[in-house]
Amino acid sequence: MKNNQMILKIGSQGDQVKWLQRQIKTLDDGWFGIMTEKAVKEFQAENDLKSDGIVGPQTYAKLGIRSEDPNWICLHVTATPENANHVNADWVKRYHMEILGWSRPGYHFVIERDGTLVELWEADLSDGLQSHETTFGIGGWRDSAAINICLVGGLDSLGRIKDTRTPEQRATLEKLVKKIHKETPKAKLVGHNQFWNKACPCFSVPKWAESIGFDQANIETQDPFGYAKTYNA
């Protein structure tokens, strides 16, 4: 069983609670309060379990472990100047976990300048994106529904925004997103800058997605800050 079976009860909070709330069809605010407890008790009663409002192994077994398919495949850059050669996948992982103190890295994948693909955090999408399989690339709730991919680069040697993708990175990225698309056909390709007012990933993900043959249905169109419109593919 892959899902993290942390006991959940009144006072629990976080992504695991959100997952639970979605399974029992109650508001998924990530906070296990009285409403959630009531919904759990009802679920337990319906499934001939002891109706104690505490989610342990027996309740998990009835809930099943399937999580939801991710909504997005979100693309990022590290915001590294072109002449900085010390930044690679290992650097990113250590920065997030050792310096920022995160419990996991910000991205599932990093693509280095020479096209090398490194998986930083494993997500088996055959059973949806489980809460323990998520990363922190976007910021906020969307990370619970996203696969995050980051390219090393994004700035020129003076630190100005630039699409620095090498041909090798483009090739690796295309292969990777097509592979993930097969595993989770409903997820939409999106750039970080389509959610937040920031340049990342310094190119237009919708334009690029179209150029590699992605279906419109698999391209996120929201672009409140206009980056996807103005940047190149």
Ligand SMILES: [Zn+2]
């Ligand atoms: Zn980003």
